[in-house]
Each structure stands twice: as structure tokens, then as C-alpha cells.
Amino acid sequence: MKLENSMQPTLKRTLQTRDLVIYGLVFMIPMAPAAMYGTFLGPAGGMVALCYLIGMVAMFFTGMSYRSMSQKYPLAGSVYVYVQKGVSAPLGFLTGWAILLDYFLLPATVVIIGSSFANALIPSIPVWIWAIGFVLLSTTINIIGIDLMSKCSWILFALQIIVILAFLACIIRLWLNGLVQFNTISFYNPAQFNMSGVLQATGIVILSYLGFDAISTLAEESIKPEKSIGKAIIWSIIIIGIIFMVITFFAGIAYPNYEELNVDTAFIDIVNFVGGTWLTVLTNITLILSFGIATCQASQAAVARVLFAMGRDGVLPKQLGHISEKYQTPDVATIFVGLVTVPIALFCSLGFITTLVSFGALVGFILLNGAVIWKFFIQDNESKKDGKTLLKFLICPLIGLAVTVWIFINLGAAAHTIGLVWLGAGLMYLLTVTKGFRNPVPQMEMS
Template sequence: MEEASLSTTTLKRSLTTKDLAIYGIIFMIPVAPVAFYGSFLQPANGMVALAYLIGMVAMLFTGFSYASMSRRYPYSGSVYTYVQQGTNAGLGFIGGWGICLDYLLIPTITYLISASFGHELIPSIPTWAWIVVVAVFNTVVNLAGVNFVSKFSWALFALQAIVLLIFIGATLRLLFLGQIHPNLVAFYNPSHFNINGVLQATGIVIVSYLGFDAISTLAEEAQDPRGAVGKAIIIAILGIGTLFVVTTFLAGWAVPQYQNLNVDTAFSQIINRVGGPVLVRLTDIVVILSFGFAGGQEGQTAISRILYAMGRDGILPKRLSYVHPKYKTPWVAIILVGIISLVLSLTLDQNTVSNLVSFGALFGFLLLNLSVIWKFYLKGEKTVLGTLKYLVSPLIGFSVSLWIFLSLDNLAKIVGLVWLVVGFAILLFNTRFFTKSAPHLEL
């Protein structure tokens, strides 16, 4: 591989605002509550819709910060690029390195969930076989190009929309028949209200919103990165957040006695209550496709673009920035992520991974919101509009993210801190103990 091929071949610009928004929504997996609902029930004491609502508010204000950065810096790399350009290269690398932890775990948890549902559907196929097939398929699709990923996303979005519309319609039917009754248990349960538990659940919920960040990793593959990326981010957050809140709110109507639900099959029990076994089977198939092939595929796309940006800048090995001359995709980064995801999926269990996610994303969001304040307010616009956009809004995003960050599981904090220490060591090595500048993108 010649050095010229690492630097002269660029990513293909083909994605519209709609493509980016759907990519983000599919990354966040509209049917995610089906798989995660049970794990939220106990810490949130049934107030799952409240956890999703808090998560949406936190991500919306942080999404405004992303939109501001994407207009100024229309490049791949997400938090890594935005914090680097907004503050300095060293801090940018630490922020990007932090969010890489979550992105490496996203395909892992989606493969594990897909495999567990697949094994339940067809017991004769072991979970490891599901994982291998899905991981290899997703890697091949990613190597073929982001256009192919986008078309696949649209198809799976339609499948998930159909299942959720059937669930909503079936729930409303029971309401009209008088078999279920409206209640607020999913938002506020006065006899079991515990804000710390809700925030703990919100910390896990955040992983369901990570797709909006993934949109920014495709900036160099968008037709209009300065305008499309920010719009797509806000559309994706509002769209998926509303869907999550409505779905879990109606789940509280269907089965308000959440203590009677099995945490491993909670939402399946609810679906069976409103739609019967046929809807349960259809939902299981859609979950397998959505988590394994949509969420896992797009998680691999996103992390490969961050590694591509870091490799291009030289903070990580240059080989990661190799772009295939025909397919216009970062092949080395994609293959590396595919191998790592496969190994992690075959060695870790779902509970462990679900407790680890969100640390890196929240850490990155904290740095990014502060970067907006530093770059656009303290060093820039101090008008009334500028104060609202570049001080008040990112401060709200920072505060809510910090609130959730401090409520994360202790295991997530320990593993996250170890990961950041490794990143700091890489930074020390590349800067010769800060005797020279960290490698960064020259605009």
C-alpha cells in the first residue's frame, strides 16, 4: 500500500439530509425498548418513559452543540474533530478516544441481543453462529460502501415502523375496548419514585440516543455537510426520542404492574398482552434484523470513520486512514472494527456490556458542550442570540449530561477511567510527553 493511496483517495459524498437522519434513527434502533425495557424497569421503578424523556432532553441540547460545530467544521471524526478544533488537539483526542469505547461496544451489544433473540427463535442455531454470521455480513456490507448501508437502513426502518405502528394500534384498540386504562406509571409513580434510580436507567438509555453522534461521523460523505448534518441530528433526536417515550408510555398502560414482568422478557410479555403470539414472533424477527444487521452495521460504520480521522491526523496508525480507491471506504478501519467486535461478542455477556456503555459518549458530550462555550461564546459572539446558542444551550446540555454521567454504574466508571488512562498514554507517546504538539487536522 503506497503512502499516496492513504492521502489522495477521499470518501464518497452521496448522502442527503434524509439519508443522514434515517441513518441516525436506525442506529438508535426504534424497537430498542423491546430488548432493553426489562433492564430499565427495576432501577427506574417502572418509570421508563421518564428515563427516555430525560435522555432526549439531555441529547437535544447537546445536539444543538453538534449542529453548531458541524456548520463550522464539516469533517468526519465526531467529538474527536469538534473538540480538537474547538479547543486543542490533545483534548480532542481524549474526547474522541473516550467515545470510541462506546462505539466499540455498540456492535458488541447489538450482536449479543440479536443472537439471543435468534437462538430463542431457532434453538438449533447456537448464539456464537448467529454472531459470526452477522459480524461477517456487516463487515462485507460496510466495505462495499456507505450508499449500500444507507439503502439497507431504509428497508429496516420500514420494518421497524410497521411493528411499532401495529403495537400502538393494538394498544389503543384495547383502550377503546376498556380492557386497559390510561395511567402515568411510566412517567411518575409516587409510591416508588426514586430520581437516582431513574437517572441510573437514563445512563443506560443514553446508548439508545448515541446514533445522533454517528450522523456527524459521516460529514465527509454528505452532499451538504454544513447544513445537512446539523438538521439531521436534531430531526433524529426528536424523532427517535418521541417514539421511545410514546412506546414505553403505552407499555405502562398495557401492564402497569411492572413488578409482575420478567426482566428478561418484559416487553415480549407486553406485546403478547396487546397483540398475541403472532405479533411477538414478528417483533422477534424484526429485533434480530434491527439489532444485528442495522444497529451493528451502522455502529461499525461510525467507529471506522472516527478511526479513519484519527489515522489521517497521525495520532493513531496512518494505515487506519487507507480508503479503498474503488469503494471509497476506510477498509483497514472497517476490518479492524469487525474483528474487535467479533472477539468481544464471543467473550462478553450482554449484562456486562450494557453496564459499560454510555461512559465514553457522556464524557465526549461534556467536552463538546464546553468546547462550544469556549470557541463560540468566550472567544466569539456575546450577543443575546449568541448567549442563548453558545452559552445557555450548551450549559444545559453539559449539566444534564453530567447529572447522568455521575449516576452511571461503578463498573462503567472504572472501565471508562482505565480506557481514558490508555488514551492519555497514547497522547503522551505521540507528543513525547507534551514536548511537541499532538497531531491534528490542518484546515
């Protein structure tokens, strides 16, 4: 498969499947439950691990749709490219436009969280200095090269795993000494079991899995992307799901009386209970590095590559499609993302951003699952004659479609309102670019 402009500068291919898996895991943040655990406890009746299990299974089916599309279209741009090539260029643009909302807000979200943890640890340094510092560091590393970002991801992922293992070891020590009792409350709490509440909490928990999409944005920097992208997406969903379940399962063992915990500091309170000051400080430092550096880098890299793909096509300003000759990275798009992230992180509240951050991703997932059905099942009539392809191109994407539609419907009113305004703005922009669809939507043709 060749691109017509293959003589132009290209992104540097250095990433193997294992690098992509680590990138996806860092994006989804193995220690994410530490920041959000208290939010899940009430609605789930303490059964947070069960919510993560349901979420993992649900996202697996959308991950299968990504795998199908990445094998057919191994290009940067994620769902923008997949829907564009699989269905139509206008719908592809709107899909890319939708997920840009999610991607623009996510770097700001993790910068806000990382800066707040950093300011709590060192109050003498203002939050705004931390925020600007995180964005500058992330922008620099992303411009220098995806291989450097990958190495940083490996280091910061290892640090998170060390802290998680220390947390588990402390709980096991307490258990062996008879100070805590084994229980399964995180998976099944008969006294508080309410499936409606579990599903409500799952709708929040599932946001922790949304980062797997970012793996697909690195297709043009991956070795053998036709195989590695899809494989990395599936493995990252399964591995992060297991990590989330293990963390929350042991948290339930350590502190089954979850009603006594403060919603805002629930997990840190448990860490302090099982490990004391040293583990609490280590956990806080790791959360700062995880949110402020690791995930900031990963999310900035992802949105820069969606912008790069749309700029290269010409549907957004072509300057965004520029590639650094020295580093072979999308430098203009990366700097642009940094410039947008800083004011959002400084002037928007975390509560406001988090109500919106999942809108674009869910719209992208819905359209992607529909695109797989359209491209491989409806257009390709041979798929109906094969049981394996029936499962792969109809049943799996239908399940993924149903789950994402259900979550989308249950988003807050503010998310729907602002998200639809964002989509409306994208549609108006598209009408302007195409002169009311009298001209075709710009896109890079494949031959």
C-alpha cells in the same frame, strides 16, 4: 473550506439529510424499549415514558452543541475533530480515544443481543455462528458503500415502524373492546411517584439516545454537511424520543400492573399479551434484524470513520486512513473494526460490556460542550453581545454539560475504573507519539 490534502482520494458524498436522520434513528433503534423496558420499570415506578421525555430534553442541548461544531468543522471524526479544532489537538486526541471505547463496545453489544434473540428463535444455530455472520455481513455492506448501508437502514427502519404500528393497533383494539383501560401511568403514577427513582431510571434510559453522535461521523459522505449534519442530529433526537415515549406510553396502557412482569422479558410478555404468538414472533425477528444487522452496520460505520479520521491525521497508524478506490469507503478501518468486534462479542458478557459502553460517549459529550463554550463564547468575544449567541454558545452547552456530568458521575464503579484505565493508556500512547509533547500532535490542517 479546503483540506490541504484535497487531491487525495475522498469519501463518496451521497447522503442527504433524510438519510442521515434514518441512519441516526436506526443507530438508536426505535424498538430499543423492547429489549430494556423491564430494567426501567422498577426505579421509575412505571413512569418509563416520563424518563424518555426527560432524556430527550437533556440530549437536545448536547445535540445543539454538535450542530454548532458541525457547521464550523464539517469533517468525519465527530467529537475527535470538534475538540481538536475547537480547543487543542492533545485534548482532541483524548476525546477521540475516549469515544473509541464506546464505539468499539457498541457493535459487540448489539451483536450479542441480536445473536441471543436469533439463537432463541432458532436454537439449532449456535450463538457464535450468528455473531460471526452478523459481523461479516455488516463489514461487507459497509465496505461496498455507505449508500448501500443507507438503503438497508431505510428498509430495516420501515420494518421496525411496521411492528410498532402493529403493537399500537393491537392495544387500541383491546382498549376499544374494553379489555384494557386508558391510563397515564407511564407519564405520571401518583401511587409510586418518586423523583429520585425517575432520575435514576433516566440515567439508564438516556443511553438509548447516545447514538445521535454517529451522524456526525458521516460528514464527509454527506451533501452540504454544514447544514445537514446538525439538522439531522436535532431531528433524530426529537423523532426517536417521540417514538420511545409512544411505545412505552401504550405499554403502560396495556399492562399497568408492571410489578407482575418479569424484568428480563417484560416487553415481550406485553407483546404476547396484546397480540399473541404472531406478533411475538414478528417482534423477535425484527429485534434480530434491528440489533444484529441494522445497528451493527451503523455502529461499525461510525467507529470506522473515527478511526479513519485519526489515521488520516497520523495520530493512529496511517493505514486506518486508507480509502478504497473502488468503493470510496474507509475499508481498512472497517475491516479492523470487524476483527475487533468478533472476539469481544464472543468472549465478553453483555452485563460487563453494558457497564462500560456509555463511559466514552459521556466523556466526549462533556468535552464537546466545554469546547463549544470555549471556542464560540470565550474566544469569540462578540458572542457576549448577542442574546441569540449567548443562548446558543453558553446556556445550551452549559445545560448539556451539566446533564452529561450528572450522568457520568452516576455511572458504576467498574465503568469509571476501566474507563480511566483506557484514558490513561491513551495518554501514554500520546506521550509516546509526541515524545513527551516535544513534538506536536499529528493532525490534518485546514486552510
